[in-house]
Amino acid sequence: MNRSFLPNHYDLVAGTVALGILLPVFFQIRGGIFRDPSTVLSSGGLISAVPIPLSVAVCFLGIALIGGCRNTWPALPVVCTSIGLMILSSIIMIGDAWWTPKRFLIMVQFMIPMLALVLGQLYEKIDLKGRVLPRVFFGVLCVIVPVQLFCSWLQNHPQLSPYLYVFSIYQHLQYVPVVLSGASLIALFALGRDMKLRKWMFLFLPVMTLYVVASNAIVAMVLFGLGTVSYALLYGHLKKGAFIKVGAVGVVAMFLVLGYLHHYWDTSLMQLKFQVTQNNGEGRVTMPGLQNRLPYWKFYGIAWTKDTRSFLMGTAQVPDRNRYSSAHNYYLDFLYYFGLIAFVPLLVLFGGTVYGVCRERRKIRALPELSGIAIVVLFLLVIDNMLKVGLRQPYPGIFTFFLWGILLSKLWGFSRERALSKDEGKSC
Secondary structure (H helix, E strand, C coil): CCHHHHHHHHHHHHHHHHHHHHCCCEEECCCEECCCCCCCCCCCCCHHHCCEEHHHHHHHHHHHHHCCCCCCCCHHHHHHHHHHHHHHHHHHHHHHHHHCHHHHHHHHHHHHHHHHHHHHHHHCCCCCCCCHHHHHHHHHHHHHHHHHHHHHHHCCCCCCCCECCCCECCCCCCCHHHHHHHHHHHHHHHHCCCCCCHHHHHHHHHHHHHHHHHHCCHHHHHHHHHHHHHHHHHHCCCCHHHHHHHHHHHHHHHHHHHHHHHHHCCCHHHHHHCEEEEECCEEEEECHHHHCCHHHHHHHHHHHCCCHHHHHHCCCCCCCCCCCCCCCCHHHHHHHHHHHHHHHHHHHHHHHHHHHHHHCHHHHHCCHHHHHHHHHHHHHHHHHHHHCCHHHCHHHHHHHHHHHHHHHHHHHHHHHHHHHHHHHHHHC
């Protein structure tokens, strides 16, 4: 690529990719832009009716625009090996039936988001200082979050409405709030020390807090809460005046949350997430959503481990969607369909990522923008995908793999620096 065009061209491509990855705009093959006002959508198993996020096209175009597959170790080998083993296990277990629409669609659901791992490693080549990504993320959040809250209020929704008039947001209560919460943390960590943008970032936090609570998504609340507390602990060395301002922002956010909870606590909306029971005068709070996952985990776990062949190569049967739509756990879902052998590349990559983050923790802490990405990636991999199947959903899956690729690129760079320093020490 011509170096004389690097600054403008790279910033434009980086901004376009970041915008497309985060923007929750969906399309349907049969109907153009997704604009369904209903809160629950059933595709009936028809691919033409499934909302496809803009990020799918951006993932392919981004790889083509950035160009080349150099410097994509270990992302590219892991993705290629995983996809090859998934196809191989399906052929061994099912034979020619692996090409049937139902089974093939499941494979595509797992494969497409993985490609964003390669895009993430390539992305670091055009956003070396990590300045473009958080700014674009912050810009998207400043538009989507207030607009969705306002539309929800106009439509008298007790929770977030998926319908923004121009377009609708698919999976607006399950996956999108987690993605936007992660994006807000990446913006917070990167822009918290920016003299021009940090005041706008802190002013935006109460609005984001209200959005997260209105989504009624427990995982999003936990991610946003842990992330903001982590930022305060790691980088919250504030002077007296700044401390007062941040404290005021926190008070405003707290009152917004308390007001929302007070207004909607007795509705069925809250009862879906929390149940308070009395037993011998003692109150007990339970979470039905977590308890309801246990039968799914049991079904998929027993089916995966029923024999050695299934354990290693996966199972041939596709469960009835009306009874078991998914395992509500990405890793168990993967193991059920493709077995342990196909899962090994991702498992090794995850282990290497955790090891790299632990080994390079001082360098990561010195780079707030990278700390934010590391916290979000590890949370999504360890917590979110233990409770859901976000990595096989196009929008959250591409977002997670993309950030994971950026983190891998940074860790790989640190590893090369460490190796070079050792070689120089030996030569001396």
